[in-house]
Amino acid sequence: MIIKRRDLLATGGSLLAGAAMGVFVPLRAASAHEYEVGKLKVEHPWLRAPGDNEKNASFYAFLHNSGDTPDKLIAVKVEKFEKAVIHGDPKNLELETPIVIPPKSKVTAEPGGVYVALLGAKKHLEVGWGLEMTLVFEKAGEVVIDAAIDAPDAKHAHDAEAMERWEKAHNKDTSGPKEAAPAGHEGHGGHHHHEEKK
Numbered sequence: 339m340i341i342k343r344r345d346l347l348a349t350g351g352s353l354l355a356g357a358a359m360g361v362f363v364p365l366r367a368a369s370a371h372e373y374e375v376g377k378l379k380v381e382h383p384w385l386r387a388p389g390d391n392e393k394n395a396s397f398y399a400f401l402h403n404s405g406d407t408p409d410k411l412i413a414v415k416v417e418k419f420e421k422a423v424i425h426g427d428p429k430n431l432e433l434e435t436p437i438v439i440p441p442k443s444k445v446t447a448e449p450g451g452v453y454v455a456l457l458g459a460k461k462h463l464e465v466g467w468g469l470e471m472t473l474v475f476e477k478a479g480e481v482v483i484d485a486a487i488d489a490p491d492a493k494h495a496h497d498a499e500a501m502e503r504w505e506k507a508h509n510k511d512t513s514g515p516k517e518a519a520p521a522g523h524e525g526h527g528g529h530h531h532h533e534e535k536k
Contacts, residue, residue, distance in 0.1 A: 371495075373483045375480070376478030376479060377403060377405030377409070377478065378401065378403055378405075378475055378481075380401060381400040382399060382400055383397070384488050384492070385398065385456065385469065385485050385486070385488065386449070386492055387463050387465045387489060388490065393458050394455060394457050394458070395463070396449070396454070397414065397454040398453055399447050399483075401446075401447065402444045403440065403441055403445075407441055408440050409476055410438050410476040410477075411475055412424070412436045412474055412475065414473055414474065415472040415480075417470075418460055418461060419457060419459055421457045422457070423454065423455045423457060424436055424437055426438060428451055449492075449494075465490075465501065467487050468484040468486055469485050471483055488501065490504070
């Protein structure tokens, strides 16, 4: 499900009702950006949208562990992409490894650091909307989140300057409702991902 995050109606009930009916629902930045599962908290999840004529994206978030034992992000489920690959070793970002979250600590998945590569977008993702994903942790289990879809060159979540550049380049009118861009404008922001043959 893709959710627009700019024009949320003030009530959360309408968001839940719309989601239950399978309707695209507006989602404003004022809505929840923290998700808890077990002793873990996922904060400000976001992704760099695919660039024009590309099909891959990168997912980032703050991962907090308030527990006494480590946990790991071991999988990501996202219907809009063919595959999600976790690059959790900060010393070797080419490796496909879980993101380890030590006890009583925070791990930041960010550009230039650990991240999740989302490969093979099945359809266009609109910058300024949100994308539903499921994060799977080894001990805490699964949590469904809505990640903000930011511009392909965003440096952080809700990067206003990157959004402005993207809107200008794509002739977007920021005051009114957004129109879907033509199909085929997909890509992978920031990280170059080379798939290993298995």
